Amino acid sequence: MNSTPFPTPEDSSNQGLINRLKRQPSSPRTLFNTVMTVIVFVCAAIAIVPLVAVLWYVLEKGGSRLSLELFTQLPPPPNALGGGFGNAFIGTLMTVGIGSAIAIPCGILAAIFLSEFAAGTRLANWIGFLTNVLSGVPSIVVGVFAYSMVVLTMGGFSAIAGGFALAVLMLPIIVRTATESLALVPQEARQAAVGLGATRFQTVARVVLPAALPPILTGVMLAVARASGETAPLIFTALFNNFWPKGVSEPIATLSVLVYNFATTPYKNQQELAAAGSLILVLMVTIASIGSRLIVKRK
């Protein structure tokens, strides 16, 4: 630090002081400042490049193959042309549907307990902690768990097993976002309901839950978006199927597994279908992200 003595009142002009206080662009401190600023701009550019590259690739390769046929036809055999992934699209809707049917009610009920009946208690803190731990369990381990719980018990790969795995993955997301959403409802609303003689159930069902619905929906959409792109927990629970789904207790094709299977084949037609499938997956995720933002913003 260079210590410049402050000018005494006798100092006629302040110009000298002002000049000394100005930063010189060539001084080491200012130079370091500029260099670091350039570095973070470069970092931001590096972070954006892969995103743009991935989106561009998926749009270009997948977009060229986009047509209605994709949703009405079955996957083609290795050397054939044309075809689509109608069965896989329906399969994704079915497995995600099963997962949602399990995870959404369970998750919201758990969140009601954490935010309404046990808020601030040690139990709630512990369960909140475990929710975060559960959301960190690798999806492939959840797949192994679903294999052990459902595939081995039911005696075969099935849509139910895949849906179960997805439910386990969706559950912590829904619990966490729903708990946060419920906590945002003003305490006065609850007090007013109780003051009118509402039971705890009536307070939750008629007052708190409707008020917290938009942000809860956001969390549900994020969970659904994540589940529809999940592959690892499906490859050995839902497996794959080249034909239209017949029921929930049989192996079923899903879009994400189709992308995985077809991306690793040497056949050009199937690779193109994998890119088109990726585009559909990315579109689903993007729409869910933008949609959930709009819900929150309107609030």
Added chain:
Amino acid sequence: MVVSPNQKIEPMQRDRSPLARNLDTAFVWLTGGFASLIAILLITIAIRVGIDASPAMAKFGLGFLFESRWDPVTEVYSAFPQIYGTIVSSFLALLLAVPVGIGVAIFLSEDFIPEKIQRPVVFLVELLAAIPSVVYGLWGIFVLIPVLRDMGKGIHQSLGWLPFFSTSPSGPGMYVAGIILAIMILPIITAISRDALVAVPLELRQAAYGLGATRWETIFKIILPAAFSGVVGGIMLALGRAMGETMAVTMVIGNANKASVSLFDQGSTVSSLLANQFAEASGLQVSSLMYAAIVLFALTLVVNILAQVVVQRVNRI
């Protein structure tokens, strides 16, 4: 309305019937049951997979972790190359993603760019986190590998004397897995570090500026130290994610059963082993795969719990 003093006031409310009261209590218990489901689920995962892994645990013991044979013909299994690959690929990813991720977090938490541009960038980074793993894998196969292979060949020719670059890249390999993982965990590091940086009280910043510190002196000496544990928590969460990441890695790592020092060599991770073999496995092989899954579960559990503890401490401050 005038109430005369001797007029009897009827109680407005009857007591609730015992049935209604019990139903209400039942509702509270019901929600409590679903909340405890989360704890039960975690324990069940450990127990179920543990039980299914027990034949392999009994047969191979701890040697499973340190030997490199995976032979379905003679039914001898051990997973050292996969554990090695999991750790190497995720640390390689951290090495690449941490500096860039923290840089982006600083970029997005300071006022380098106007808020109007900042918001869409934050949204784009979040979108990067939401893109399915299998899409990254597809892009990795058809775009990243061809680009990196040529770059890797150049590095091998000039720096081949270093053990890390000692083999010529043949396409897929550990280095592609590390880079694709880095791309995938970058948004996590950025998002959590940014939250920690934004949470640093404005007064600290103002005090530093008031003392004449430049912007970057403030960042390095005041803001980063204050947000340190949040940043560390984010890095550890990202490490946990990288260790468990499956599809993208499986598609680009080469899936060779070996542990090589050279990053250009092909390898495999625990999750890629599971993804490749589980659907067709039977008997002791399933059990051994379950054993590998338990190892992965334990690794990520430790990393995640440490990360949670660090992050929660930050939230309390």
